[in-house]
Amino acid sequence: MTKISPSILSSDFGKLRDEVALIDRAGADSVHIDVMDGHFVPNITFGPVVISSVRAATKLPFETHLMVDNPDRLISDFADAGSDLLIVHPEAKHDLKKTLTSIEGLGKKTGIALNPETPLEAILKTIDRADMLLVMTVHPGFGGQKFITEMLGKIRQARSYIDREGIRARILVDGGVTLETGRLSVDAGAHGLVAGTSVFRSPDVAGAIRKFSLL
Ligand code: DX5
Ligand code: ZN
Numbered sequence: 001m002t003k004i005s006p007s008i009l010s011s012d013f014g015k016l017r018d019e020v021a022l023i024d025r026a027g028a029d030s031v032h033i034d035v036m037d038g039h040f041v042p043n044i045t046f047g048p049v050v051i052s053s054v055r056a057a058t059k060l061p062f063e064t065h066l067m068v069d070n071p072d073r074l075i076s077d078f079a080d081a082g083s084d085l086l087i088v089h090p091e092a093k094h095d096l097k098k099t100l101t102s103i104e105g106l107g108k109k110t111g112i113a114l115n116p117e118t119p120l121e122a123i124l125k126t127i128d129r130a131d132m133l134l135v136m137t138v139h140p141g142f143g144g145q146k147f148i149t150e151m152l153g154k155i156r157q158a159r160s161y162i163d164r165e166g167i168r169a170r171i172l173v174d175g176g177v178t179l180e181t182g183r184l185s186v187d188a189g190a191h192g193l194v195a196g197t198s199v200f201r202s203p204d205v206a207g208a209i210r211k212f213s214l215l
Contacts, residue, residue: 002182003192004212005063005172007032008054009045010143010196016050017057019200024058026206027213030085031060032174032194034143035078037068040092041141048074048081055082063087063132065113065174065194067140072099079106087111087134090122100129113174115140116148120157130169133158134194137185138175143196147176152188159189179211186215 006028011019020031033051038044051062061084068074071088072095078086086103090096090112100110111132112123116139127133135155138145151173158171173185174194182193193212202208 001213002186002190002215003029003170003172004199004209005030005032005192005194006199006209007034007065007143007174007194007196008200009034010200012200017054020054020057020060022205023199023209024060026209028060028199028209029192029213030063031058032196033062033064033083034196035064035066035068035074036141039069040089041067043141048077051078051081051083061085063111065111065134066092067113069093072102075099075103075108076106079103079108083108085109085111085132087113087132089113089115089140090126091115091118096123096126097129100126104129111172112169113140114154116151120154120161124161127162127169128165128167133162133169133171134174135171135190136175137173137177137181140175144201145176147178147181149181149184152184155185155188155190179215182212182215 064083109131113134170191172192177195
C-alpha cells in the first residue's frame, strides 16, 4: 500500500478540525502540515497554535514540514504542539545534523526535505539519521503547482541508494501529486505521497485518498 499524507495547506481553514477528521475517516496514513515563514519561502502559513488546535481531531501522525529559515529555533514549539515527525531542509540556515539530533532529543521522528535544485548528494552524509526523505517535486511555497517530472530521476536515485545501503528512511514525494504523477512517483520508488490540491479540492476526498493508497 502506498502511504498517503494529505497536505492541509489546500484544506478549508474555516473548518480545519472537520477536514482533519475527514481525511482520518477516509483512511489517510498521516497529516502533512506545511509551515512557511515568509523568508525561506515567500508565503506565510501558520504556527504551532494551529497544530495544537487540531491535535485532538485525530490520532494520525502529524508530519510537520518546516519551510523556515531557522528550524532549530522552532522545533521544540512544533514538537510541543503535537508534531510526530519534523521535516527540515538542508537549504535552511542551520546545521542539519545538529537539528536532526535535537529533533531526536525531543523524542520525535526526523525528515529531510530536498528542494528540486538540491542534489541527493547534498545529504548522503545525514540521510542515515532520517526516518523520511521528502523529495520536493515543486519549488516550495504554494499548493496547486505543476509536478516537476525531472524529479523522477532523483526519486529513482534515492530509492536505489537507500535499498543498497539498507537505510531506514522512507521516500515521500511532495508537490503537484495527482493520481498520474503519483503513479509515476511510486513506479520510480516512492514509498508515499503528499497531496494537497488533489485530495482536498477533489469532489470526493475519501475516494481520492482510497485511489492514492492503491497506487
Ligand atoms: C509546497 C508544500 C506541499 C504542497 C502540496 O511548498 O510543501 O506540501 O502543499 O500541495 P499540492 O499537492 O497542491 O501541490
Ligand atoms: Zn510540504
